[in-house]
Amino acid sequence: MSKPSSPARGRPARLDRARTVQTALDLLDESGLDALTMRRLADAMGVQAGALYRYFATKQNLLTAMAEQMVGGVAGASGPAGDGDWSEEVAYLTRALRTALLAHRDGARVYAGTHATGPNTLGFADSLVGVLRAAGFGDDAAARALYSLVNFTVGHTLEEQAALQPGDREPADAGALHEAVAAGKYPHLAATLPVLTSTDFAAHFEFGLRLLLDGLHAVRR
Known part of the structure; x- marks a missing residue:
């Protein structure tokens, strides 16, 4: 045997x-x-x-x-129960996308060059557009708002991840910017250098996101 x-x-x-x-x-x-x-x-x-x-x-x-x-799980991101403010729900979803991209090194670079049509990507887009349509935005406005929010988030995160590579403590070009401004006559840039060279990217992101949301409030029909 x-x-x-x-x-x-x-x-x-x-x-x-x-x-x-x-x-x-x-x-x-x-x-x-x-x-x-x-x-x-x-x-x-x-x-x-x-x-x-x-x-x-x-x-x-x-x-x-x-x-x-x-971006798995981003579609299901939902803010805490509250007064049903559509802009806060939009902000929550947009922040969830940034968090997902930041969770991986060069995550924004990977995402920026792709056009996925899987359930995670489409689910996120559908959730965001659904919030906007429910808030009274027309279909065209809701679609363009989706593009604006995603493009801002991806672009911001691209810069954020490029500036702070693993091990860095400040933006890679902060010193060069300081020297260039000091060597020339740029009084307005000199006055704002603390923010321009700040690594508080969450604050930068929230400022830009708020501008977008204020703009959406203005165009809402």
Whole structure:
């Protein structure tokens, strides 16, 4: 009677879409977007680089899947029960998007270059547009407000993550800005340098978000 065969040594690691995306996000957090290559991802998963193309025909397809996973849970973000102020609900959802992007190194860079159509991305967009439509905004205004809020959030977070790379304590160009302003005649910039070089990005974000919300109040029909 023959012995049961033992598992073959050197058997390729199990590969699936979910594990691939999660490993890519782990590598992103570890080394940043510039260091994330299909070859490095394949090495981390113990497979040949060509095996990844079974699920992702291009790196852009992979980044789109990563962006979709990053915003998981954002669609369900909901502020505390209160007076039902639509602008506070919009603000809560917008802050949730920023938080999701900040949760991953270079998260905004990944998200900015993708156009995911998965349930996480579409669910967030539908929730935000739904709040606006329920508040009385027309369809066109609600759609444009979505673009404005998302573009502001992604753009702000891009700058935030670029300024504060891991280990930095101040914006990378703060010293250069100080020197340039001091060397020239820029009295207005000199007066506002404490804010211009501040790393309180939450305050910067809230100021811009408030401007957008005030503008939406003005155009609400």
